[in-house]
Amino acid sequence: MTFTAPRGTQDILPTEVLYWEYIEQVTAAVFSQFNFQEIRTPIFESTELFTRSIGTDTDIVEKEMYTFLDKKGRSMTLRPEGTASVVRAYLEHNLGAAQDVQKLWYQGPMFRYERPQAGRYRQFHQMGGEVLGTKSPIADAELIQLTIRIFQKLGLHDLEVSVNSVGCQVCRPVIREKLKSFFGDNLPHLCEDCQRRFKNNPLRILDCKNKKCKHYLMGLPSMTTTLCHECQDHFQGVLNALDIMSVRYKHNPGLVRGLDYYTKTVFEVTSKHLGAQDAVCGGGRYDRLVKLLGGPEVPAVGFAFGMERTVMVLKEQKVEIPALGGKKVYCAALGHAAREKLLSLVKDLRDAGIQAEMEYDDRGLKAQMKRADRFGAVQVVICGDDEVARKAVQIKDMRTGEQIEVPWAEVVQKLIS
Ligand code: HAM
Numbered sequence: 274m275t276f277t278a279p280r281g282t283q284d285i286l287p288t289e290v291l292y293w294e295y296i297e298q299v300t301a302a303v304f305s306q307f308n309f310q311e312i313r314t315p316i317f318e319s320t321e322l323f324t325r326s327i328g329t330d331t332d333i334v335e336k337e338m339y340t341f342l343d344k345k346g347r348s349m350t351l352r353p354e355g356t357a358s359v360v361r362a363y364l365e366h367n368l369g370a371a372q373d374v375q376k377l378w379y380q381g382p383m384f385r386y387e388r389p390q391a392g393r394y395r396q397f398h399q400m401g402g403e404v405l406g407t408k409s410p411i412a413d414a415e416l417i418q419l420t421i422r423i424f425q426k427l428g429l430h431d432l433e434v435s436v437n438s439v440g441c442q443v444c445r446p447v448i449r450e451k452l453k454s455f456f457g458d459n460l461p462h463l464c465e466d467c468q469r470r471f472k473n474n475p476l477r478i479l480d481c482k483n484k485k486c487k488h489y490l491m492g493l494p495s496m497t498t499t500l501c502h503e504c505q506d507h508f509q510g511v512l513n514a515l516d517i518m519s520v521r522y523k524h525n526p527g528l529v530r531g532l533d534y535y536t537k538t539v540f541e542v543t544s545k546h547l548g549a550q551d552a553v554c555g556g557g558r559y560d561r562l563v564k565l566l567g568g569p570e571v572p573a574v575g576f577a578f579g580m581e582r583t584v585m586v587l588k589e590q591k592v593e594i595p596a597l598g599g600k601k602v603y604c605a606a607l608g609h610a611a612r613e614k615l616l617s618l619v620k621d622l623r624d625a626g627i628q629a630e631m632e633y634d635d636r637g638l639k640a641q642m643k644r645a646d647r648f649g650a651v652q653v654v655i656c657g658d659d660e661v662a663r664k665a666v667q668i669k670d671m672r673t674g675e676q677i678e679v680p681w682a683e684v685v686q687k688l689i690s
Contacts, residue, residue, distance in 0.1 A: 277519055281387070282393025283581075292584045295594045297380065299426045299670050300400050307419050309376040309402050316382065320348040326357035326562055328533025330474045332482075335466075337385040339395075351384035354532070356559070356575055357566075364568040374406040380580075392550035392582050401556075401577030405563065408572035410510030413538040413558055416513075418518045420542055420554050427583070428592040429544075432553065435525035436515075437496070437541045438508040439476065441560070442500040451499050459489045471552045479529040479624035495526040507537050534559040536573065546589035547582060554578035596649070602688055603645035604631040605638060607657035614681070615656055618666070621685050645671070653686060 278284055285293060304311075320340050327333050339351040352358055359377055362368070380400040385392050402419065404412050417434060424432050440448050452475040456463065462470055463478065467486050470477040478486060479493070483655050500508065522540075530539045539557035547553070556576025563571035571622055587594070604619055606612035615631050622629035630648050632641050638655070645653045655667040655676075666684055669676045679687050 276665060279395070281389035283394065283396075289584070290452060291594050292587055293580060296427060296583055296587075297400070299620050300380075300423050301378075303419060303423045303426060304402060306422075307376065307402075307415070309378040312359060312362060312377045312379050313354075313381070314355070314362050314379065317349045317351050318358055318361065320350040322357050322361055322566070323353060325348050325565060326360070326532075326534055327353070327624040328474075330470060331531055331533055332475050333531065333554055337387055339384045339386060343560075349590045350582055351643055353385045353501065355381070355399060355401050355577060356403060356562070359437055359575075360405070360566055360568075360573070362564055363405055363571075364563065364566060366553055369406060369569075369571060373405070374404065374412075376401040376402065376404050382677050383430075384386050390550065392547055392579075392585060394581060394671075398580035399577040400580065401575060403575035405573040407574075408560060409506075410507050410538070411514050413511045413540075413574050414514030414518060414520070416535070416556065416574055417439065417522070417540055418520050418576065420556070422582075423578070424553070424608050426589065429583075429586055429590060431545070431590075433543050433545075434522040434540060435528050435543065436511065436522050436538065437525050437528035437564045438500055438504055438511075438537050439529055439535050439557075440496065440500050440504050440538050444499060444504055445476075448496050451494055451496070452476065452478070455492075455494055456489065462489060468508060474533070476529050480531050490527060497524075497526060504537055511538050530555055530557060534562045534565070540576070542578070544582075544586045544589075546586050550582065552579075553582045553586060593613060599626055599628055600652075600688075601628045601648060601650045601653060602630060603628070603641075603648050603650035604643065604654045604656070605641035606632060607638060607655070608661075610658060610661045611656040614661055614666075615654065618654065618656075618681075618684060622688060623687050625689055627688060654684065654688075 300370065324334050333353050338353055343349050359379060363375060363606050382396050382398050384396055386395055388416050389395060402416065404416060438685055456471060456475060456478060460468060464481065466485045467478045467481050486568060528539055528541060535557040537558040541552050542554035543551040544553050554576060558574040560572040602622055604615040606615045619629045619631045634646065644688065650671055653669045653671060655669060660666050665678050666682050667676050668687065
């Protein structure tokens with residue numbers, strides 16, 4: 274019997290990991306510039322945390338959660354996203370008491386039982402940030418700027434930012450009625466799910482993945498004019514701040530997002546290189562979630578981007594991944610005595626912070642030079658019986674081909690400089 278990775282999951286092999294490390298390092302540095310601190314939460318949580326946060330009418334809760342009973346019969350779910358867990362941790366550890374505004378970032382695997390296709394997996398990975406404790410539109414705009422900064426730093430440029438406002442509990446009922454009268458005549462043509470959504474939450478129809486339903490979105494009335502004064506002012510404040518920060522965006526009045534906790538601002542970053550699953554990043558404001566999970570009124574805004582989709586865009590745009598880590602030195606030994614000498618030299622080089630590698634087995638110089646090349650060595654230390662007798666090694670520079678003899682006592686210093 275042979276085993277394969279479960280459908281919708283993938284192994285990230287060493288050549289791929291280079292992309293992942295690159296994204297993780299660049300993103301962590303940008304988060305730090307914006308004064309975010311990292312938080313790590315469990316991979317599973319009680320099911321109710323997600324049903325309450327994400328909303329019972331959403332695709333995620335209706336169809337996509339990995340839910341199981343633990344040995345004591347409690348319902349647990351593998352996290353389908355990170356926001357609910359961050360809010361739970363924020364409340365559980367009373368993080369709001371330490372600082373009015375908390376800026377937290379996270380990364381890790383998320384799980385959704387979706388139909389796998391390019392860019393859509395059942396285990397996928399996100400990096401995301403949440404700002405808790407401010408209702409200022411500047412926070413929303415700054416977060417959008419932060420996502421753009423991450424993608425620019427990664428070397429990605431032709432991404433599009435779409436923004437919209439989905440209103441609050443004051444204007445949402447009016448938006449719902451407006452949508453109901455828009456969809457009313459076409460209701461029999463919508464899919465079964467949307468017919469149900471029409472009754473419970475017509476905003477969800479805008480997020481339906483069914484092609485037929487998407488067709489009936491043509492001529493959708495703008496929701497912006499239906500927003501209450503506070504939401505209109507807030508949305509104008511976000512757009513104004515984006516203009517001041519020179520962030521380019523498109524107002525997409527049909528953008529609603531697939532989770533129910535959003536209020537006011539929602540946004541998405543898309544790439545034309547991704548095909549059907551074109552959203553690299555999504556986020557928005559969720560001013561009622563902290564209260565919904567049993568806390569005080571704490572306004573908040575956040576976003577998350579998908580690692581797999583970001584890797585796909587990096588490859589599509591042929592972005593060169595800069596080599597991470599320090600200088601690489603390969604040690605080629607010819608004979609037993611030389612190998613013993615190089616064993617201690619490799620240790621000294623690693624102690625000095627150099628990435629060093631040596632051959633374990635007896636191999637000719639040609640085979641070892643090939644390995645050095647594959648390793649990406651900048652310099653190769655060569656040592657045979659003659660060098661052992663002279664208490665020296667040869668150092669070959671792989672870029673210039675130049676080779677010099679260096680006494681043992683000076684090798685580490687020579688390779689560091
Ligand atoms: P989301 O839009 O569901 O938002 O996911 C964010 C990103 O995760 C997507 O833009 C996409 O790149 C990636 N993603 C989602 N599902 C999959 C999948 N099945 N396979 C591969 N990649 C996927 C959220 O999760 C919110 N928690 C974002 C947020 C944070 N809003 C406020 N704070």
